[in-house]
Amino acid sequence: MKNGHNAAVGNIAAKVMSKHFLILQLRPEDDTADGELWKICQYGRLDRTQVHRIRLEREPDPEVDLRDYAAIIVGGSPFDLSTPPDRKSELQTAIEDFFRRLLDEVIDRDFPFLGCCSGNGLLGNHLGAGISGKYAEDVGGIDIEITEAGHADPLLAGMPSVIRVLVGHKEACDETPPGSTLLARGTLCPVQMFRVGVNVYATQFHPEGDFEGFDVRINAYKHHGYFPPEAAKALSDRIRVEHTPEAHEILRRFVARYRDQSRA
Numbered sequence: 014m015k016n017g018h019n020a021a022v023g024n025i026a027a028k029v030m031s032k033h034f035l036i037l038q039l040r041p042e043d044d045t046a047d048g049e050l051w052k053i054c055q056y057g058r059l060d061r062t063q064v065h066r067i068r069l070e071r072e073p074d075p076e077v078d079l080r081d082y083a084a085i086i087v088g089g090s091p092f093d094l095s096t097p098p099d100r101k102s103e104l105q106t107a108i109e110d111f112f113r114r115l116l117d118e119v120i121d122r123d124f125p126f127l128g129c130c131s132g133n134g135l136l137g138n139h140l141g142a143g144i145s146g147k148y149a150e151d152v153g154g155i156d157i158e159i160t161e162a163g164h165a166d167p168l169l170a171g172m173p174s175v176i177r178v179l180v181g182h183k184e185a186c187d188e189t190p191p192g193s194t195l196l197a198r199g200t201l202c203p204v205q206m207f208r209v210g211v212n213v214y215a216t217q218f219h220p221e222g223d224f225e226g227f228d229v230r231i232n233a234y235k236h237h238g239y240f241p242p243e244a245a246k247a248l249s250d251r252i253r254v255e256h257t258p259e260a261h262e263i264l265r266r267f268v269a270r271y272r273d274q275s276r277a
Contacts, residue, residue: 032083033065034268039090039108039131041070048229049088052221056261057086057268073107077115084125084271085115087132089219089230091237094134094144095184113139123210125271127264130182133204133215136190140209143187148202150217152181152231152240152248154255157205157218163196166208168266176259178205179222179252181230181239186217206263212271220264227252 036053040046050066053059065082067075079085092105101109116139119126128136138144156175163169176197186204189195197206199217206216219227228249235242 032081033063034059034272035077035082035085036064036066037085037087037132038066038068039070039088039092040068041091042233045230045233046088048226049221052223052226053086053088053264056221056223056264058265059268063272069108069111070104073104074111079118079122079124083274084127084267085119086267087126087128087135088221089129090131091234092131093184094131094138095146109135119213120209123212125212125267125274126214127220127267128215129219129221130180130217133207133217134184134186136209136213136215137186137193137204137207140190140192142190142204144184145187146184147187148185148204149183150180150185150199150202152227153251154179154257155199155201155218157197157199159197160195162194162208163206166196167270168214168263169196169206172259172262177255177257178216178218178220178260179227179255179257180218181227182217183239214267216263218260220260220267222257222260224249224253224255 036050038046038049040049046068054061054064092108094109112135116136118124134144154177157178158175159169159172180202185202189204189207193207193209195204195207199205202217205218206214208214231245231248235245240248
């Protein structure tokens with residue numbers, strides 16, 4: 014009887030732990046995509062078996078049933094949303110169409126979502142914010158200020174008023190997206206983190222970012238217009254001395270919050 018009880022408990026536990034975190038990636042290079050996934054797992058404290066990864070540049074229109082997942086995390090991308098439609102590749106257009114459908118459902122259900130960098134632009138654009146190069150930021154570390162609403166949010170509560178984060182982007186939201194709450198602002202780029210509803214988040218910075226991950230991206234994207242190619246080594250040296258524990262804590266808290274809820 015005892016063995017039967019233990020088996021039953023084990024089956025229940027397996028069902029409780031069955032929901033994965035869905036990681037949606039848009040990076041075409043294997044090393045940058047693999048590095049991003051590893052850093053999300055490292056700082057989110059996720060085992061590789063706890064995530065389901067979809068590389069959208071290989072599968073731009075996947076079937077996604079939100080009931081199968083605890084939450085969604087979207088990484089960065091070399092794509093620019095502000096590129097004129099007639100100059101976008103078929104792949105980029107297909108991926109953007111996928112996100113329009115996905116974000117409709119995510120927002121309607123207030124489904125746990127964290128869009129990082131490009132994920133920030135995709136969510137902001139979906140809500141009606143302008144996306145342009147007006148607030149582009151060079152690759153490096155910056156200080157951002159947590160707003161009053163941010164201090165009341167579970168992902169940021171108890172943190173210092175100013176935290177250090179890693180950035181590097183050619184475009185950003187021109188304004189706080191309609192219907193959202195600004196959680197953190199920057200000096201050069203005003204919209205650094207916002208929330209829609211209770212569970213839908215976006216960061217312009219990289220909560221998974223560190224020297225190891227950024228060094229790979231710097232070398233992969235040095236010919237993509239983010240910075241002069243000859244500046245790559247100096248940028249890597251600059252990132253090497255950055256320390257962004259609060260940014261990593263945001264990712265850890267997001268994962269912990271929705272992993273715990275998926276067990277309820």
